[in-house]
Amino acid sequence: MAPPSGDKDAPSPTQVSRTVADARAAAVALGAASTDSVINDDAALETNLRVNKVALTSEAQARLARSTNTNPYPFTMAELAKAARDVGAFEINELTSFYYMIRDFTILGALYYFRAYFMSHWALHVLWWNVVGFFGWALFVVGHDCGHRTFSKYMWVNDLCGHLCHSVLLVPFHSWRISHYLHHCNHNHVEKDESWKPIPKAVYGTFAEWLKIVRFTPFLAFLYPYYLLSDNKWTSGNHFNPYTERLFTKEERPQVALSVGCVLVWLATLLWKVPLLTLIDAYFVPVIVFTYWLSMVTYLQHTDVKATYYRDGEWSYLKGALSTVDRSYFDWIDHFQHDIGTHVVHHLFFTKLPHYNLRKATRAVKPIVGKYFLEDKTFFMKAFWNTCNDCHYVEDSGSVVMYKSPNARITPVDETEHHRLPLSDSSDAQPASPTPIHKKLH
């Protein structure tokens, strides 16, 4: 019997629980209907447990359970998943995955092989930095599939290729994979999202002017290394430290240590083999360009005056997914960055949908989602500038909030107009219970 509004394609509690017993308990929280469909498929359950090695507390499980029980839309996750599956969007093809990975490595190899030709003029030099950095970003996106286990049906292939793609970009694969998974489990939750969560007004009021310039201008996209390395109230934790308790469990420490080791071996090899000035020019500058693309694109996926952010009581998996934003960056950029701007279906089906099926899934799902599908066709640089200006803070209370800004040149969309959700809370509701800014799920 199918669950009332979720199905096995939604990342149910079973996909994020550590043990079968936990998964069964979590399934019970979903109600008898969904319990049947989950517990009767132990093989699929075991697969899911191997794929996603992140445990959730009972509180988080209950929150995910609510996500399937409070569906305000005239469609269900099951219907969306069926539409995507019917067009073959969940089919993983290793040959296609390897084609894109090898293509990106080949392009990068060619750019390094012909580097000398670009050094003849400063403009070509700058162009080379940018093209190499961009294809580093493209390679990262292939590794993103590995992190979601959609690169291959085999775990070891995902892990191997994920390390290849990310280590050369100085990103520890497992560390990022785990924190990115927390992002997906909490997308657009004001306090619990792992990245680019909105800033409450009271916190915004404490920002010094210099911090506002850093955080609310395109300069913000330089902050990715800070995000990876820092462990304070503004970040989710140091991704290079296996003992970062807010991100990693004790069981995950060896994986994190392995990934950090891969990055350090790569870095040590470069420092050993390449003169420092050449290394800065030929490697570190393109890495900065790569991190700029990564930060800009992910910021734009989750930041817009039309996007809705939720707190406990209104947050659900489906609402969070439908509050992410699709954007296009010119067709050729979309192609080479593996359609990463196609983000709504990625958040709906992140454990099942390889990047080369994102457009196919969107074409299948978009007519069903209809007016609830959030996309912005503004030229991406203009959109980046606009969101930096218009999206500064959200109200300190209320279970459904949207971005506001003292600089806003446009009137933010009223959330009740935008999603037309049957809102049980309003902006004058009681504040959510105090939650650490980067509260860990478990």
Ligand SMILES: [Zn+2]
């Ligand atoms: Zn996202």
Ligand SMILES: [Zn+2]
């Ligand atoms: Zn993702």
